[in-house]
Amino acid sequence: MRKLPALSAMKIFEVVGQTRSFTRAAERLNLTQSAVSRQVRNLEEQLGEPLLIRHHHHLELTASGAELLAVLHQAFHNVELAVRGIMEKSNRHRLRLNVPPTFAKRWLMPRLGRLRRALPDMEISISTDLQDSLTERSLLDCAIRFGDGEWPMLKSSLLMTERHIAVCAPGLLKRDSGSGSVDLAGLTFLHVLSSADQRYLTWQHWLDAAGLHDTDTSGGLEFDLLDLAIEAACNGLGVTIADRFMVAEHLQDGRLVQVLDVEVEGHESYWLATRADQPEGANVTAFRAWLDEEIGAQEAQP
Numbered sequence: 001m002r003k004l005p006a007l008s009a010m011k012i013f014e015v016v017g018q019t020r021s022f023t024r025a026a027e028r029l030n031l032t033q034s035a036v037s038r039q040v041r042n043l044e045e046q047l048g049e050p051l052l053i054r055h056h057h058h059l060e061l062t063a064s065g066a067e068l069l070a071v072l073h074q075a076f077h078n079v080e081l082a083v084r085g086i087m088e089k090s091n092r093h094r095l096r097l098n099v100p101p102t103f104a105k106r107w108l109m110p111r112l113g114r115l116r117r118a119l120p121d122m123e124i125s126i127s128t129d130l131q132d133s134l135t136e137r138s139l140l141d142c143a144i145r146f147g148d149g150e151w152p153m154l155k156s157s158l159l160m161t162e163r164h165i166a167v168c169a170p171g172l173l174k175r176d177s178g179s180g181s182v183d184l185a186g187l188t189f190l191h192v193l194s195s196a197d198q199r200y201l202t203w204q205h206w207l208d209a210a211g212l213h214d215t216d217t218s219g220g221l222e223f224d225l226l227d228l229a230i231e232a233a234c235n236g237l238g239v240t241i242a243d244r245f246m247v248a249e250h251l252q253d254g255r256l257v258q259v260l261d262v263e264v265e266g267h268e269s270y271w272l273a274t275r276a277d278q279p280e281g282a283n284v285t286a287f288r289a290w291l292d293e294e295i296g297a298q299e300a301q302p
Contacts, residue, residue: 017069098132106246162266166259168239188238189220
């Protein structure tokens with residue numbers, strides 16, 4: 001029989017090691033701070049080795065603590081994968097995926113009916129967390145991610161690259177008679193933030209491609225999601241740079257119009273990401289094939 005410390009104590013230590021805080025660990029585990037601290041202290045006494053250095057405002061792992069945390073993380077991860085595999089045997093038709101919010105609303109939702117018709121037996125669960133848990137212990141089967149395709153512990157395959165155009169509500173366009181030009185100076189610029197105090201450079205790249213190098217974009221409205229900037233443009237609040245694929249439906253129904261015939265390829269793309277340490281399941285393979293077919297049909301359109 002194996003002589004190991006209590007499983008509950010090791011689980012508590014794992015959460016403490018991840019959070020570096022008895023308080024945050026207690027909140028996550030729904031325990032009191034004193035109970036969490038006591039369990040870790042008991043574990044240290046059993047091992048005869050300190051696992052934490054207790055500072056006034058934070059905790060620091062000792063070398064032994066870091067070693068144990070790494071082993072526990074991998075062990076619990078393996079247990080989670082085994083349990084997940086057993087659970088999924090009873091629900092072979094479930095596909096759980098995480099999708100960026102704008103992609104979910106602007107691209108996937110209009111096609112969800114076609115996905116259901118193409119894969120009628122598949123039960124689909126969609127989340128839109130800004131940071132998916134695909135590399136952690138989770139039930140996600142796959143994720144659509146936006147970026148450069150380089151993520152540790154994941155396999156990624158390119159779906160589509162952004163194609164940036166400027167769009168606004170039809171009523172905002174004031175064209176000089178017969179010239180077809182647009183006075184951007186009279187429009188409000190709608191920006192998307194890459195961080196709390198930094199805008200994406202999509203406007204600058206588009207203006208450079210349009211030859212409008214001296215246009216002042218310092219004002220305008222800012223949003224933390226492209227979806228909000230698109231919605232603001234639909235409501236006549238200004239002009240924004242958006243991925244053509246995300247606004248295709250609004251361009252077709254006339255809610256948005258393209259400003260100038262200028263299109264710029266984005267620096268980042270949408271990717272289908274799966275775990276590198278697991279074989280791809282049949283549901284993910286079927287979903288991948290459907291995505292490829294939809295995107296191929298979309299790119300074939302003029």
